[in-house]
Amino acid sequence: MNNGIVVPYATFLPMEKELGNELRAVFERVLSRSRYIRGEECEAFEQHFAEYCESTYCAGVGNGLDALTLILAAMDLTSGDEVIIPSHTFIATAIAVCRAGLRPVFAEPDIDLYTIEPDRIEAAVTRKTKAIIPVHLYGQACDMDPILVYTAVTEPSARVFRATSPVTESHFAAT
């Protein structure tokens, strides 16, 4: 049934109008230097993004899946440890957990926000829970306050989760 409402497919045209010339200039610069992996542009980005996040370090990687996998690998967890993730997310969230030898435990989303429901996180925690990846989705941030409070005082295991700064699409909380 056509009720006259047309939902346009996602388009990058507004971004092209706003940033096109700037991006083309950077692209030309990278091309002329012929340095496609790391290099000055990457280092400049890492420095700026670290400053923006008020972090000491930033490491540029090839894609989001690698970023998530590397973060989990750096946490030095044990095979079979559990990571709580939203059931409604891109598949990369679960793949990263599995790639790191860990076990994804799914928590259902909030019906209005589509992001992970804080109460469902609590229900999913077990003695093996070592991290939570609440994914910000569709330009909407997760309801972080209860998640951060919860991760700071997890009971009854008295496990303390430490929340990091926002990392592009996700906050990360870990033991």
Ligand SMILES: Cc1ncc(COP(=O)(O)O)c(C=O)c1O
């Ligand atoms: C929520 C979420 N996590 C991770 C990824 C993976 O990012 P990439 O495609 O850069 O590996 C995506 C990609 O769409 C995503 O939507």
